[in-house]
Amino acid sequence: MWGWLLRRLGQIIPTLLILSVLIFALQQLMPGDPAIIMAGEERGDPQVLAEIRAELMLDRPLWEQYGAWLWRLLHGDLGFSWRIRQPVGELILEKLPVTLQLGLMAFVIAVVIGVPAGIVSAAYRDRPADWAANGIALAGISTPNFWLGIMMILLFSVNLGWLPPSGYVPLTEDWRQSLATTIMPAFVLGGGIAGVFMRHTRAAMIGALGQDYVRTARAKGLPERVVIGRHALRNALIPVVTLGTIELGRLLAGAVLTEQIFSIPGFGKLIVDAVFNRDYPVVQGVVVVTALIFVTLSLIGDLLYMAINPRLRVA
Amino acid sequence: MSASALEVRDLAVTFATERGPLRVLDGISFSLPAGRTVALVGESGCGKSVASLAVMGLLPPSAKVAGTIRLEGREIAELPPEERRRIRGAEMAMIFQEPMTSLNPAFTAGEQVAEALRLHQGLDRARAHAAAVAMLEAVRIPEAARRARQYPHQLSGGMRQRVMIAMALACRPRVLIADEPTTALDVTVQAQILALLDELRGGTGTAVLLITHDLGVVADHADEVVVMYAGRVAESGPAAQVLAMPQHPYTVGLLGAAPRLDGPRGTRLATVEGTVPDLANPPEGCRFKTRCPFRIAVCDTVPALREIAPGHRAACHRAPLDQILEAA
Numbered sequence: 213m214w215g216w217l218l219r220r221l222g223q224i225i226p227t228l229l230i231l232s233v234l235i236f237a238l239q240q241l242m243p244g245d246p247a248i249i250m251a252g253e254e255r256g257d258p259q260v261l262a263e264i265r266a267e268l269m270l271d272r273p274l275w276e277q278y279g280a281w282l283w284r285l286l287h288g289d290l291g292f293s294w295r296i297r298q299p300v301g302e303l304i305l306e307k308l309p310v311t312l313q314l315g316l317m318a319f320v321i322a323v324v325i326g327v328p329a330g331i332v333s334a335a336y337r338d339r340p341a342d343w344a345a346n347g348i349a350l351a352g353i354s355t356p357n358f359w360l361g362i363m364m365i366l367l368f369s370v371n372l373g374w375l376p377p378s379g380y381v382p383l384t385e386d387w388r389q390s391l392a393t394t395i396m397p398a399f400v401l402g403g404g405i406a407g408v409f410m411r412h413t414r415a416a417m418i419g420a421l422g423q424d425y426v427r428t429a430r431a432k433g434l435p436e437r438v439v440i441g442r443h444a445l446r447n448a449l450i451p452v453v454t455l456g457t458i459e460l461g462r463l464l465a466g467a468v469l470t471e472q473i474f475s476i477p478g479f480g481k482l483i484v485d486a487v488f489n490r491d492y493p494v495v496q497g498v499v500v501v502t503a504l505i506f507v508t509l510s511l512i513g514d515l516l517y518m519a520i521n522p523r524l525r526v527a
Numbered sequence: 528m529s530a531s532a533l534e535v536r537d538l539a540v541t542f543a544t545e546r547g548p549l550r551v552l553d554g555i556s557f558s559l560p561a562g563r564t565v566a567l568v569g570e571s572g573c574g575k576s577v578a579s580l581a582v583m584g585l586l587p588p589s590a591k592v593a594g595t596i597r598l599e600g601r602e603i604a605e606l607p608p609e610e611r612r613r614i615r616g617a618e619m620a621m622i623f624q625e626p627m628t629s630l631n632p633a634f635t636a637g638e639q640v641a642e643a644l645r646l647h648q649g650l651d652r653a654r655a656h657a658a659a660v661a662m663l664e665a666v667r668i669p670e671a672a673r674r675a676r677q678y679p680h681q682l683s684g685g686m687r688q689r690v691m692i693a694m695a696l697a698c699r700p701r702v703l704i705a706d707e708p709t710t711a712l713d714v715t716v717q718a719q720i721l722a723l724l725d726e727l728r729g730g731t732g733t734a735v736l737l738i739t740h741d742l743g744v745v746a747d748h749a750d751e752v753v754v755m756y757a758g759r760v761a762e763s764g765p766a767a768q769v770l771a772m773p774q775h776p777y778t779v780g781l782l783g784a785a786p787r788l789d790g791p792r793g794t795r796l797a798t799v800e801g802t803v804p805d806l807a808n809p810p811e812g813c814r815f816k817t818r819c820p821f822r823i824a825v826c827d828t829v830p831a832l833r834e835i836a837p838g839h840r841a842a843c844h845r846a847p848l849d850q851i852l853e854a855a
Binding site for chain 1: 583585612613614615616617620621623625628629630631632633634635642643646647678680691694695
């Protein structure tokens with residue numbers, strides 16, 4: 213178990229190195245001269261341009277730029293945004309809690325709706341409850357986020373006046389207001405994913421319910437809720453956990469459209485602004501942090517896997 | 528005469544299919560005396576497994592079950608599903624052909640045995656676990672306490688079938704249905720498992736319904752045998768008598784198809800010619816007539832199950848077959 217964990221952690225290092233090269237290369241492929249863009253008003257002054265180039269090491273060979281960037285990265289230094297005139301690390305720390313809160317809320321909504329709906333749907337396969345769950349899931353998956361967002365704002369903010377239409381209040385400031393500002397975007401994000409969860413859970417449950425061990429459980433006289441909720445679900449959850457880590461990773465990478473509609477200052481907005489402004493250090497920083505989140509989640513996913521699937525537990 | 532642990536009368540099962548109702552079992556009757564083993568024999572698709580699942584109440588809702596099923600004199604076929612469930616695992620239990628897939632891979636052997644005890648006998652976690660370990664010992668699993676904490680994938684096939692048996696017998700059921708319990712196992716393990724079943728049956732008085740297609744197993748382990756063909760009983764009676772003097776041409780064919788070590792060397796295995804009829808479109812009258820070497824005109828009518836010798840019945844117009852077989 214511990215040996216496995218060490219090996220698994222060891223695999224992360226090359227993964228992160230390859231990622232760092234990709235992230236670094238990606239920004240080299242972006243068109244335009246970042247020095248000119250960053251100089252802004254002073255773009256005509258060769259002195260300023262040279263200073264920026266020297267500061268960004270744009271006048272040095274690529275491998276040297278990469279080496280210096282990686283070295284600083286390892287020390288937690290994500291660089292400095294010339295555009296916003298703030299260290300990238302600070303910027304990310306500002307936005308990360310917003311995205312974390314929104315992403316986790318959306319994830320919880322997706323799981324709480326999607327997984328039980330999938331179980332019910334599988335247990336009542338080809339009956340009205342199944343059709344209803346499938347119909348709602350399809351609607352959830354195929355409804356565009358921006359449309360659902362706008363409709364929710366119209367209904368809950370404009371017509372009913374229950375929730376603020378946009379903006380964000382941090383949890384630490386006022387948790388009620390914070391939840392009020394994030395519940396709609398979280399529902400918009402989580403609703404579609406709930407549909408995906410429902411369909412995967414349904415498929416996995418139908419597979420599990422057809423297994424011999426489910427017949428054994430019934431032969432033992434177990435009530436159907438135990439047969440479904442314990443014997444079948446435990447095995448059906450394995451593929452759903454994989455899906456969960458992927459979907460959570462995507463949520464935590466930021467939600468561009470939804471953040472835009474609800475004016476939520478999260479990761480999505482940060483990276484879009486940075487790309488448009490060719491604010492390289494910010495783009496790199498956001499991508500690095502996102503990659504780290506993904507790698508961590510996949511590790512957590514693997515650990516969860518072992519917890520629910522004893523066949524994977526190697527001595 | 529010993530009391531019947533299980534009495535099945537005129538059991539019929541019909542499946543609703545897209546092409547209309549399909550009657551896969553037609554008037555099956557047999558009785559299972561306490562502490563005895565009755566073998567249910569026949570080819571794949573003859574309805575053996577459907578009969579056992581019908582008795583357990585485990586058929587899908589699309590199956591219509593008719594007839595009477597009496598468990599220690601009590602009619603259970605008409606009971607509501609919730610009451611049938613309470614009987615399963617407590618008063619009647621079942622083990623299956625595939626020990627590899629019949630255990631849940633996500634739970635330990637001990638947990639799976641303990642589950643039935645907690646459910647039916649209301650034992651708490653610790654007591655159920657202790658009882659489960661004792662049960663694993665009873666089915667001769669070495670180091671039972673350690674094995675109880677292991678998962679199915681860490682156990683051998685024979686060990687898994689022992690766990691299944693421990694699980695089935697944990698609540699001391701009156702009836703155990705063993706559906707081809709050794710088909711998926713090595714020959715040496717088969718013998719051990721069957722000997723274990725005999726031993727446990729002797730100790731607890733549990734009646735065993737042994738479903739098999741292996742006549743060698745019938746000869747060694749069954750007191751009575753019921754031979755099924757295409758959803759009907761072809762022949763039934765004391766195992767020794769049926770095997771020595773079969774009174775249905777199908778049983779004769781099955782015995783001819785069984786390999787024998789004491790036969791002359793180089794003898795080709797006899798087979799039962801032809802194939803099992805399509806149940807959606809069964810032949811009129813005797814269902815075996817399309818494959819029967821002794822067929823005559825009267826075989827176009829359905830033969831009744833007649834007593835040929837005391838306790839020995841056959842559904843054949845031409846029974847007793849003794850003279851016909853001697854002539855052949």
